Amino acid sequence: MKKKTTIYDIATKLNITAATVSRALNDSELISKKTKKMVLEAADELSYFKNRHALALKSGRTNQVGLVVPFINRHFFSNIIMGVEEELYPKGYQVMIFQSNESERKEKDIIEALLQNQVDGVLISVSKTTRIKDHFNKIIDNNLPLIFFDRKADIENSSCVETDDVLGGKIATQHLIDQGCSQIAYVTVDLNLNIYTNRFKGYKESLKYNGIDFRKELVFQANSDIASGRKVARQILSSDANIDAIFCSSDYIALGVMQELKEQNVSIPDDVAVVGFSNEPFTELLDLTLTSIEQSPYEMGKSAARVFLDQMNSKNANIEHAIKLKPKLCIRDSSLKNNRTMHK
Amino acid sequence: MKKKTTIYDIATKLNITAATVSRALNDSELISKKTKKMVLEAADELSYFKNRHALALKSGRTNQVGLVVPFINRHFFSNIIMGVEEELYPKGYQVMIFQSNESERKEKDIIEALLQNQVDGVLISVSKTTRIKDHFNKIIDNNLPLIFFDRKADIENSSCVETDDVLGGKIATQHLIDQGCSQIAYVTVDLNLNIYTNRFKGYKESLKYNGIDFRKELVFQANSDIASGRKVARQILSSDANIDAIFCSSDYIALGVMQELKEQNVSIPDDVAVVGFSNEPFTELLDLTLTSIEQSPYEMGKSAARVFLDQMNSKNANIEHAIKLKPKLCIRDSSLKNNRTMHK
DNA sequence: ATACTCTATGCAATGGATTGCACAATATAA
DNA sequence: TTATATTGTGCAATCCATTGCATAGAGTAT
The missing domain is CATH 1.10.260.40 (lambda repressor-like DNA-binding domains)
Structure with a gap:
């Protein structure tokens, strides 16, 4: 050797x-x-x-930041990673990427490991099963910048970069209303996460603004995957609710919904308009393209990285930043009732 | 502080x-x-x-491995990452993920950084622009396990895990021939990479085996993206070649090809059958689903990780392992000429 | 009471790079 | 020639955790 x-x-x-x-x-x-x-x-x-370890030991700094996402193989998260790297790599920072697999336990382990690694800061999108938050406070206690992106936890002295999900919920709903829909089913995911409660809030606000009564029986719950989307579509169809649109808080759900509606010969968008959320790449590859809300994950990553740099460069690592990115409606065939050919 | x-x-x-x-x-x-x-x-x-740095300094070991991929936001690579993590995390290894962005320069930088970090080993899929290989030899010189996956470089004492791409090329071509095709266009990507030369080899071998003459003018070159696929489709259609199938060495190309053929009213698969490679998730979300070759990236990641562990646990870090994974043909609508309804 | 085990702890060196302070060697000024 | 700057290097401590060796103190046997 x-x-x-x-x-x-x-x-x-x-x-x-x-x-x-x-x-x-x-x-x-x-x-x-x-x-x-x-x-x-x-x-x-x-x-x-x-030897970077000797350096780290001597200086107490590592020029490494920890980046934690629920899953790495989701378009949304991998593009956030791209954005973070793009911003931090030229400044001499190494980005250590970890996935929590939506497990609170693994998330804790990862943060422990990051602290042991003496990272200079942590960027994280919290796992949806996370309830406790000691591990986040440990980061703050050690005076390290803690930046949440997309999914955040309520931690003092931390920063966050998020999509304005309330606005996202609003513009999607408003769009459906503009298309003449009024009986709009809403499919949510885990309401424990800020992003989903906010989208839901936007949906409700938009209904109110347009003088449409909110009906509890039009709200359904699902997981963010295709199978779950199919299942919820069957539920919706077999319920008494006489709906003319389905707003899904996830594109995967929307895709499952569309597959099921198609099989049951429900015409989209004429009988039922469908809108998703996140603007996954597949939304425009479908034969019947899916209307969705673009969240610009790449920009979100860059933005989170810049917040980190700001905090590093200012004396006080714990100034709180809170950035909201504007979502954008991408109108496609699944919700556009008129002039379909125009957009073909 | x-x-x-x-x-x-x-x-x-x-x-x-x-x-x-x-x-x-x-x-x-x-x-x-x-x-x-x-x-x-x-x-x-x-x-x-x-403090892991103190530990690393003292012990000379870090329990960290470097994992380098061209891009993190490709289904194929992100699932390899999942596989590697799945295998290494329980053994107490941290996986440091880096992307080369297909840049030789960045690849070199990353490896330099990994060496500085004293990683215990490196798993890498080489960038397609990489020509020199000093940086790989540096790893070997330091007596660290070096494992290539999917895309490899020719380095002594390194190991590799790859798809049997020759076989992949063969079974895809054979399938097209079985469907009655004989004038099969082939679209390749950068022939500098082993994976693409091997797929091409499989294509040629299969033609030969079936007594079909290889025709140079049926071979086209493109980049692995949709726009490039559309472009090459236009080329193919406007050439004299009277083809009845297109075998694309990338799903993205195949998708572009299909979009273009559709617009030009060429019927798939009746006029022209199309086959892709990699079995990206979107292949089965399309209205006209795309036949493709599954490479099991998750398994590939696990396999690469196990090779690493083997090398770590044996006295000699540089026993060469060479593992070939069997690809699998996923037959879908884009190439299945008969009984289409059966598979709907 | 003496000699001899154990047991639990302390001492000090180690790993690699950095850096304030001291100092030697050279150059410049008087 | 002597005093004074100016450069270029060396010395040694430091960052934190580990570990071989030494040893104090308690316990046991004779």
């Missing part, structure tokens, strides 16, 4: 001290050009590279 | 030495139960956590 090269090896070889080597490698002005050149050559020859 | 708690803080508080604290925290049998209890309580009270 070959030993790794250290500055001591270089020093011995050149008959100088490690201190000089260190200064030379860091291009200190105290060191003569001749020595610098010597050191650089020797370093190359011995294929030396710095 | 609050200082972080160390074992010395705990030692001072309890009037014992750091050595004792360290042993107590590691549940050493040398330490009495009473002392252990005291230490554990104090540690909790001071919200102590281990």
